[in-house]
Amino acid sequence: MQIKIFHTNDIHSQFSFLENVFVYLQKHRTKNDFYLDAGDYTDISHKIVSADHGQMALELLSLCQPNVLTVGNNEADLGVHLKDLFKKFPYISANLSDELNQPLPHLPSSKLLKVLDKTILVIGLTPYYNEHLKENGYNNFMVMAHLKIQEPFACLRRVLDERKGQYDYCLLLSHSGYFVDEKILENFKEIDFILGGHSHQKICSNRYLQGGKGEFLDVLTLDVLEDGIHFLKSEQLVLADERSSSFDKQMNIYLNKADAILEKEMEVYDELIFDAFHSCxxxxxxxxxxxxxxxxxxxxxxxxxxxxxxxxxxxxxxxxxxxxxxxxxxxxxxxxxxxxxxxxxxxxxxxxxxxxxxxxxxxxxxxxxxxxxxxxxxxxxxxxxxxxxxxxxxxxxxxxxxxxxxxxxxxxxxxxxxxxxxxxxxxxxxxxxxxxxxxxxxxxxxxxx
CATH class of the missing domain: 3.90.780.10 (5'-Nucleotidase, C-terminal domain)
Structure with a gap:
């Protein structure tokens, strides 16, 4: 039996793209298929995200029925409210802890997905190294949300050892960036495929998918057989710009709610003139x-x-x-x-x-x-x-x-x-x-x- 793993990354609150994903999945997703997002779904610059610290934005994503989400660096902009989202939505991260290096409630390191009598292990990663492979590239900002990112290679090894014998195929849902993910592919042969994000690259190979910055719907096709789960193909789809009345209705509800929260007039002593290129x-x-x-x-x-x-x-x-x-x-x-x-x-x-x-x-x-x-x-x-x-x-x-x-x-x-x-x-x-x-x-x- 063939199954498909649909994947997005770095949507950054481009809800028009999310609507295209929703329409496509409604038409083409079967009961045996899965949908995963590799982080930076939210962007605090959008009023829907800013109004209630990401709750409505995640409710919109839930219309697409994601099976697993991982935590990107932009999710940390939600601050202490991010932990509330872990209770309601299927987030995982093997290397995100509280500021005291303790596990976070409601945030597992991995998740097992069942298909027939086979099991897919999905492990999540949050970015730790920057593009120059410098350690602690994001913890200066994570600590402001009382969070801390741990070194991913040790965390990956721990999860793989804990899950040994429990799975037939291993997916890494990584917001680490391709500059880290390629090192992971070199060092962890147990990982069959990486669904990536963070570096906004467009990469499609037989072990890796990353769809730019909310540009592609990635599709990994697997063959589930008696002897195991096997890679068939990976592809990247440019989605048609299609509308859904049900999605639009919910989107408009959230836009109106965001406006109601954010449009309350504040007192200001005076107005201030702006010029991008001259003193102002x-x-x-x-x-x-x-x-x-x-x-x-x-x-x-x-x-x-x-x-x-x-x-x-x-x-x-x-x-x-x-x-x-x-x-x-x-x-x-x-x-x-x-x-x-x-x-x-x-x-x-x-x-x-x-x-x-x-x-x-x-x-x-x-x-x-x-x-x-x-x-x-x-x-x-x-x-x-x-x-x-x-x-x-x-x-x-x-x-x-x-x-x-x-x-x-x-x-x-x-x-x-x-x-x-x-x-x-x-x-x-x-x-x-x-x-x-x-x-x-x-x-x-x-x-x-």
Whole structure:
């Protein structure tokens, strides 16, 4: 008997793609087939996810009747609420624990799927190594949700030893990225096939499938025989853009619920004008808010963090639309010459008008840079608290993890280990200061160029 394993990865709350998956599975899935998702299904930039910390988004996914889900790095943006989802939805992860290295309730490391008298073992993995195979590539952010990712190779070995003799075919549902998954294929011969994600690659082979960034429905076809389960073929399907009245009805219910939650108007002292490529009120305000909250020598921010001006009425929805990127306030130390190099680069028109694409970024362009108001520009140089910035002096700065990774402005890059990350998003900083009269008046009195 032939069975199919349908697989998606990195949907990032592209619910139109999910609807295409739903329609296809309704037409083609049989009672013996399975559907698995390899993580980063949710993206906090979407209002349905943001409104109730992922509950409605997972209910939408449940329309597709997934058998197994694994936890991606974007799921961690749901914070402590992620643990509530483990109770209701079929998540697994062999290497995700609490911050004290203890197992998480309702999160098994693996799951057994029965087909006829045979058994498929599915093991889940959450990303631990980054693309450079550096350890602890994501724990700086996981700890903010009181979670911790363990080294995956040891965790895999433990699960495989525990499950020895219990299965006929082994699937790894991995959000580790192909750069890690290929090492796993080399070192774990017990793993028959990997359904991958995280690195957004389009790969289809006889031991591996990964469908880009919510672009393909992957299909693994297996032959279930008396002597075991055997690989037949793997393929990637470009789905037709089809609609379902039942899916649309539920989607509209959740969109309306999200609006009801997020559209409650907030008080704001004044409006702030935005310009992606020139100094503006909104970005100076944000930099001063960061400087005020975190007390570093200076604050610096890329204009691409915002999409448009802050205008009334202001709500959680409008803040999400204005600041959609899932980026956190980040503090670290850096030399003056690195700050100056970024400053000079921020004056290059071709540079600041590029897309700005990078981890956590959900904006439109890179944009120029702004600084807190204790930083002045004179004679093509920067002055901090009235003193010319010194190239070899070390300054403490507050920015976000986008600039800390060197995205767009490489000279500002530093290692994760020397940074401190706050668990708020940048838009949360803005929300905190919506009625900060002193800050508004200070910014409004500035001459904005």
């Amino acid at each position: 009120e909104l970005m100076r305000f944000l930099c001063d808010a960061l400087w005020k909250d975190y007390g570093q020598d200076l604050a610096v921010m890329h204009h691409g963090i915002a999409n448009h001006s802050l205008l009334r009425p202001v709500s959680q929805k409008s803040l999400l639309e204005t600041f959609p990127s899932k980026l956190n306030p980040t503090m670290y130390e850096i030399k003056g010459k690195e700050i100056l190099e970024a400053y000079y680069l921020s004056k290059v028109e071709d540079h600041i008008r590029q897309s700005g694409k990078g981890p956590g970024f959900r904006g439109n362009v890179l944009g120029t840079l702004s600084f807190s108001t204790n930083v002045e520009e004179k004679e093509n140089c920067l002055f901090v608290n009235g003193e010319k910035i010194l190239e070899e002096r070390v300054y403490s700065i507050v920015t976000d993890d986008y600039l800390q990774r060197g995205t767009g402005y490489p000279s500002l890059k530093v290692a994760d280990e020397i940074c401190h990350y706050d668990n708020r998003f940048i838009r949360d900083v803005m929300e905190h200061h919506l009625m900060d009269k002193d800050l508004f008046c200070h910014i409004k009195n500035l001459k904005v160029h």
